[in-house]
Amino acid sequence: MDKLHLLLVFIYFLPGCFAFVDPISMGVVVGTAATSAMIMLAEISGLYSIRCKTNLMECCNEHHIKPNMTGLQHDLSTKLYGQHLVEQTVYRAVKHHLYNPNPSKALVMSFHGWTGSGKNYVAQMIVKNLYVNNLQSSFVHVFNAEVDFKHQHKVGIYKDQLQSWLHGNVSKCGRSIFIFDETDHMPMGLVDSLKPYMGNEPLIHGVDYRKTIFIFLSNTGGKEINKKCYDTWQKGNSRRDIKLSDMEEVLEQVAFNEKSGLKNSGVVEKNLIDHFVPFFPLERDHVESCVMDEVRRLNARRLTSGQMQEIMDELQWMPKTVRLYSKSGCKKIAQKVGLVVLD
Ligand SMILES: *[C@@H]1O[C@H](CO)[C@@H](O)[C@H](O)[C@H]1NC(C)=O
Numbered sequence: 590m591d592k593l594h595l596l597l598v599f600i601y602f603l604p605g606c607f608a609f610v611d612p613i614s615m616g617v618v619v620g621t622a623a624t625s626a627m628i629m630l631a632e633i634s635g636l637y638s639i640r641c642k643t644n645l646m647e648c649c650n651e652h653h654i655k656p657n658m659t660g661l662q663h664d665l666s667t668k669l670y671g672q673h674l675v676e677q678t679v680y681r682a683v684k685h686h687l688y689n690p691n692p693s694k695a696l697v698m699s700f701h702g703w704t705g706s707g708k709n710y711v712a713q714m715i716v717k718n719l720y721v722n723n724l725q726s727s728f729v730h731v732f733n734a735e736v737d738f739k740h741q742h743k744v745g746i747y748k749d750q751l752q753s754w755l756h757g758n759v760s761k762c763g764r765s766i767f768i769f770d771e772t773d774h775m776p777m778g779l780v781d782s783l784k785p786y787m788g789n790e791p792l793i794h795g796v797d798y799r800k801t802i803f804i805f806l807s808n809t810g811g812k813e814i815n816k817k818c819y820d821t822w823q824k825g826n827s828r829r830d831i832k833l834s835d836m837e838e839v840l841e842q843v844a845f846n847e848k849s850g851l852k853n854s855g856v857v858e859k860n861l862i863d864h865f866v867p868f869f870p871l872e873r874d875h876v877e878s879c880v881m882d883e884v885r886r887l888n889a890r891r892l893t894s895g896q897m898q899e900i901m902d903e904l905q906w907m908p909k910t911v912r913l914y915s916k917s918g919c920k921k922i923a924q925k926v927g928l929v930v931l932d
């Protein structure tokens with residue numbers, strides 16, 4: 590006998606079971622039983638999948654988690670400027686992790702670089718090309734250290750909270766993503782409370798974390814990355830020739846030693862971070878591309894070269910002598926374009 594028949598037999602005999610109770614409460618009991626039986630029947634007969642399909646509820650399956658690797662590659666190569674290492678690393682890492690039905694550990698990436706170089710933007714690209722509901726998805730968790738973990742003295746509370754959130758959320762959906770912005774401002778020791786969930790452990794209290802993605806964003810190492818780019822430029826070489834291996838070791842060292850959420854952390858020490866991803870500082874060409882994107886987005890007329898110059902002049906450039914890199918990358922470009930275009 591399958592579940593459905595068992596259920597029908599159960600409903601059929603139900604009134605008999607409660608013959609000794611008074612009629613009113615019996616009515617309630619039978620009513621409740623019938624309702625829950627109907628819900629169960631609905632679940633069995635596939636209403637569950639209809640609810641997923643019609644967006645009545647977000648489901649942890651192919652209805653709401655649809656990896657679009659072409660989309661990610663497209664976004665990384667056409668909407669991000671001056672970041673060849675990010676393009677390669679992030680695309681490969683995410684693809685490899687998503688297409689592996691049994692990943693050996695959670696995917697952990699640490700994005701480093703100056704403000705406005707695109708760290709947040711890339712994290713959002715990953716989310717957009719993975720979850721149908723984008724940032725609104727209940728499987729996407731974004732924390733900002735300066736808002737969510739402000740006080741060093743509360744690190745104990747934060748640790749418990751974070752672990753319980755992880756357990757709660759990942760037990761609902763293994764393919765969850767956790768993004769930690771401003772990691773450099775995270776209280777020391779907090780990241781280490783995540784350590785158990787990033788390793789090769791198949792189950793922790795019955796939950797498998799190996800399909801989960803963790804991303805840390807920080808400015809830590811920005812100085813070193815910028816210096817590497819500048820040195821390369823001074824030698825007359827192209828920054829596109831800088832290899833990931835040239836940067837990874839530096840970043841690992843910096844992350845571990847500089848004041849940041851990853852300082853002295855077991856997460857770094859135990860090699861739980863799979864990829865240290867360097868974001869390069871943006872040159873004038875790159876910032877101009879961001880400007881043109883915004884102009885297109887606003888459906889505005891083409892900018893005149895005078896207007897472009899006006900926007901460039903509003904930005905601060907470094908080093909002071911050669912004005913090579915935008916101090917704030919492409920951050921706030923949208924507002925600046927808005928001002929010029931609407932003027
Ligand atoms: C994947 O992304 C590409 C580029 O953004 C888009 O053209 C395509 O329709 C997407 N595919 C699916 C199945 O959503």
Ligand SMILES: *[C@@H]1O[C@H](CO)[C@@H](O)[C@H](O)[C@H]1NC(C)=O
Pocket residue numbers: 730731753754755756757758
């Ligand atoms: C999931 O994480 C969020 C924070 O993003 C938290 O507020 C919520 O309580 C967590 N859910 C569970 C079931 O633990």
